[in-house]
Amino acid sequence: MNTTVNVRLEKKMKAKASKALSELGLDMSTAVKMFLYQVVAEQGIPFVPTKNPAAIRARWDAQVADALKGHGYKTADELHRALLKKTK
Template sequence: MSTTTISFRTDRETKEEAMRLFSELGLDMSTALNMFLRQALVDNGIPFTRVAKTLPALAHATKQKMGWGRSSRLLMS
């Protein structure tokens, strides 16, 4: 199977914490993200429970942490 590259933005702290966690689990970032993508396909959706009341708060917190202004959108479906 051929591979392709996906690039996305996150803050440095999140990346470093995730890398530490995945390392403790014996995974690298690429393997962990591939696991997420494959499970999303199996579930035909996001592979964890989302609570509707918290989505606006999560979107706001993410925008603030990433330094995104009002004109940016966080896409969630």
């Protein structure tokens, strides 16, 4: 049985990705399928994310600040659960 996956992204990003994939002889659907098959095969993302550590830290700090805004948490576990909800 087949299913459908919908992805939301900016028009410019879709156009740039479609162009790059077309130059490789791929369409968007095939590229996404290839990616997902690799995720399953490797049990994770099939590449190393290249974001620099400073950007990762800045995003984390912003998420923590947002989670703490107007809230009090009794335990670190409560804060952690709140952060996980914010990143979904």
